Amino acid sequence: MSVDATTVRRIAHLARIAVSDAEVPHLQGELNAMLAFVEQLSEVNVDGVEPMTSVTPMEMKKRADVVNDGEIADDIVRNAPDTTNHFFLVPKVVE
Amino acid sequence: MTDLTSLTIAEAREGLASKSFTARELTDAHLAAIEAARVLNAYVLETPDRAREMAKAADEKIAKGEGGPLAGIPLGIKDLFATRDIRTTACSKILGNFIPPYESTVTSQLWRDGAVLLGKLNNDEFAMGSSNETSCFGPVTNPWRREGSNTTLVPGGSSGGSASAVAALLCMGATATDTGGSIRQPAAFTATVGIKPTYGRCSRWGIVAFASSLDQAGPIARTTRDAAILMRSMAGHDPKDTTSVDIAVPDYEAAIGKSVKGMKIGIPKEYRLDGMPAEIEKLWSEGAQWLKAAGAELVEVSLPHTKYALPAYYIVAPAEASSNLARYDGVRYGLREPAKNIIEMYENSRADGFGDEVRRRVLIGTYVLSAGYYDAYYLRAQKVRTLIKKDFEDCFAKGVHAILTPATPSAAFGIGEKGGADPVEMYLNDIFTVTVNMAGLPGIAVPAGKDTQGLPLGLQLIGRPFDEETLFSLGEVIEQAAGRFPAPKWW
Numbered sequence: 276m277s278v279d280a281t282t283v284r285r286i287a288h289l290a291r292i293a294v295s296d297a298e299v300p301h302l303q304g305e306l307n308a309m310l311a312f313v314e315q316l317s318e319v320n321v322d323g324v325e326p327m328t329s330v331t332p333m334e335m336k337k338r339a340d341v342v343n344d345g346e347i348a349d350d351i352v353r354n355a356p357d358t359t360n361h362f363f364l365v366p367k368v369v370e
Numbered sequence: 371m372t373d374l375t376s377l378t379i380a381e382a383r384e385g386l387a388s389k390s391f392t393a394r395e396l397t398d399a400h401l402a403a404i405e406a407a408r409v410l411n412a413y414v415l416e417t418p419d420r421a422r423e424m425a426k427a428a429d430e431k432i433a434k435g436e437g438g439p440l441a442g443i444p445l446g447i448k449d450l451f452a453t454r455d456i457r458t459t460a461c462s463k464i465l466g467n468f469i470p471p472y473e474s475t476v477t478s479q480l481w482r483d484g485a486v487l488l489g490k491l492n493n494d495e496f497a498m499g500s501s502n503e504t505s506c507f508g509p510v511t512n513p514w515r516r517e518g519s520n521t522t523l524v525p526g527g528s529s530g531g532s533a534s535a536v537a538a539l540l541c542m543g544a545t546a547t548d549t550g551g552s553i554r555q556p557a558a559f560t561a562t563v564g565i566k567p568t569y570g571r572c573s574r575w576g577i578v579a580f581a582s583s584l585d586q587a588g589p590i591a592r593t594t595r596d597a598a599i600l601m602r603s604m605a606g607h608d609p610k611d612t613t614s615v616d617i618a619v620p621d622y623e624a625a626i627g628k629s630v631k632g633m634k635i636g637i638p639k640e641y642r643l644d645g646m647p648a649e650i651e652k653l654w655s656e657g658a659q660w661l662k663a664a665g666a667e668l669v670e671v672s673l674p675h676t677k678y679a680l681p682a683y684y685i686v687a688p689a690e691a692s693s694n695l696a697r698y699d700g701v702r703y704g705l706r707e708p709a710k711n712i713i714e715m716y717e718n719s720r721a722d723g724f725g726d727e728v729r730r731r732v733l734i735g736t737y738v739l740s741a742g743y744y745d746a747y748y749l750r751a752q753k754v755r756t757l758i759k760k761d762f763e764d765c766f767a768k769g770v771h772a773i774l775t776p777a778t779p780s781a782a783f784g785i786g787e788k789g790g791a792d793p794v795e796m797y798l799n800d801i802f803t804v805t806v807n808m809a810g811l812p813g814i815a816v817p818a819g820k821d822t823q824g825l826p827l828g829l830q831l832i833g834r835p836f837d838e839e840t841l842f843s844l845g846e847v848i849e850q851a852a853g854r855f856p857a858p859k860w861w
Binding site for chain 1: 730
């Protein structure tokens with residue numbers, strides 16, 4: 276399988292990465308090189324094989340459903356580019 | 371005091387205990403070495419004030435007889451580990467000037483045991499790379515050069531800063547992480563020892579995530595013993611990482627020097643690649659003979675799905691990365707590019723903040739997870755992963771204790787030499803190491819010899835799940851037979 280220029284633009288938008296028209300042919304070539312490389316997996320017989328979900332056989336641990344952290348709003352917003360009163364600020368979302 | 375930096379951790383531990391020198395002197399010697407070696411670009415942040423403070427605290431504890439197992443030992447920390455109040459960037463522009471308000475579990479255990487932080491070490495951006503050329507701080511230089519040449523070589527990656535700093539005596543040991551070979555490949559390129567423990571052995575909490583089902587932390591050090599000492603402090607269960615395993619951490623150092631008599635060592639025929647350099651082939655059989663001479667039994671084994679590990683990895687790892695890196699949105703931390711609406715703000719921030727390799731992997735990961743392609747790519751790759759793991763399980767079920775392979779298909783190469791035209795060329799570096807991540811197994815790289823150009827080469831030992839001890843015992847046998855390889859100083 277290989278990707279065309281339209282698909283490259285669609286993936287970039289899904290990934291929320293701006294890509295200029297000039298970059299598309301180059302990216303298309305790189306992605307197709309990677310897809311050509313992984314193509315060899317199609318020769319493996321995977322009939323009846325379970326997909327791996329956990330590399331170490333173990334039961335997912337669960338913690339007690341209690342509050343054990345919090346009251347650290349200053350820490351949470353400390354690295355944000357734009358905040359006010361412990362809120363993150365973003366460009367207007369709702370008209 | 372100039373030779374304090376050339377001590378091993380084990381030797382420094384003795385010197386500190388016998389009061390031959392202080393932790394402060396040991397730290398100062400390293401800070402001076404770091405300053406004189408900035409041309410290597412191994413450190414992206416030096417923390418001399420913090421280091422001296424921690425060394426002073428270590429001296430006080432040692433004086434009271436309360437020094438921990440790493441009291442006063444100066445270490446470098448890969449910039450993928452969050453360090454409280456100290457800039458942590460994953461060497462990506464998108465994290466900008468991120469100052470974590472928390473400490474990673476692994477580093478907190480090192481400080482608990484008395485270690486000293488010298489600074490943060492360079493790595494490939496988000497640990498994506500095999501040459502440390504993708505860092506936003508620029509490439510790291512390998513202290514090793516080809517005989518009679520001034521060509522600057524890569525230290526390998528992604529833990530290139532860690533490997534370079536340890537080899538160049540800029541710290542006594544370093545933390546590193548390994549998703550497809552990022553501890554073992556740079557260790558092999560710099561004649562250092564690097565171990566990726568079993569998945570679940572070290573907590574991933576507070577380590578910048580790349581591919582969560584593959585990422586593991588481990589140490590890089592100058593000897594097998596030093597790696598064992600560091601491993602004991604780094605390992606252990608952590609309730610904050612649900613994939614960390616709740617089993618006791620052994621005294622890894624006790625495995626050093628233990629007899630390997632009667633152990634069965636598998637030699638996998640699938641690792642004998644067409645066109646493999648003769649010197650790698652030679653090193654491999656030499657390593658096997660050393661283990662045999664120590665009483666181990668060599669058996670040929672088959673891991674039939676080996677060749678599919680790298681292509682399966684380049685689906686699974688980018689898929690997980692595209693999901694993990696969705697958090698860099700310019701809202702809560704890191705770089706934000708102004709835009710007139712929020713979607714454009716995300717798109718511009720991520721376009722400007724991610725480097726080429728990271729962008730490539732996020733895009734391919736997004737593609738293989740997207741509607742209509744998930745089954746053909748991601749699901750198939752996870753099935754192939756089950757088969758890769760089963761190959762190893764079958765092998766261990768036949769009584770094999772560990773598997774011996776070359777660590778890398780070549781020695782270190784020049785900066786800018788690989789991957790320029792085709793990214794896959796760079797990915798092939800990890801061909802011997804990536805299987806281990808796919809199967810969640812422990813793997814150690816130990817220096818074993820040099821190529822015809824005088825560059826170090828390493829061997830890899832792959833172990834049963836949670837049997838890192840056997841790897842330390844076998845690694846020590848190779849180290850004793852091969853000797854150690856100090857990097858010639860030219861800077």
